[in-house]
Amino acid sequence: MSKTKKVGVAFGVEGSIQYADDSVVSQTLLNKDTGTITLFAFDEGQGLSEHTAPFDAVVHILDGQAQITIGGESHIAGKGEMIIMPANIPHALHAEQKFKMLLTMIRGS
Template identity: 40%
Template sequence: MENSEVEKSKFFIIVEIIEYVPNSVVIKTIIKKTTGNVSVVSFDSGEVLSEKTSPFDTFIQVIDGQAEIVINDESTILEIGQAIIIPAHARNSIKANVRFKMISTIIKSGYEDMSLNTF
């Protein structure tokens, strides 16, 4: 499946730019830069993104359905419109008890400034 960015300067309805595919997790890139990326993701019911960690904070917002986000073994259910930040280096997984769509935003810049503030 094509994973190109959406066309710039053209409006779109975020929940409509990605479809559900049976037994799948589908990712559509909205914008991708070296400093971070924004993607919309659809999960069919029963799908799971296995536990992982990321060196960056990840912002997740549910735009359709309901998601289960597990961060360091603590589960949170998110409904449409709700969001959560998965902290950098935290163990996390994403589960679709029912099908859902989400926006995932990762910002990779700015972390280097944080090390300057530690003494």
């Protein structure tokens, strides 16, 4: 759990992470054997190159807009939208403009 977040206390998600020039910033909010919840802030032009993960992951866009490619198919997701990235399928993220996201990874079968 992040040192700045207390269990059982409400906090604003979008304001909990800030953009940084030419960077991808991340903050893990919860890290358990069953999964993780991580905040990300991507500056324009930044991204995560194509990779796979052994678990399903849910991306919830908090601010801006992201280009998310899953299995070679490109999707645009904007503020308030979610997309599920299935396990073992190559995926990548790219910030054509700044965006923030909450990534929830579910470990297990």
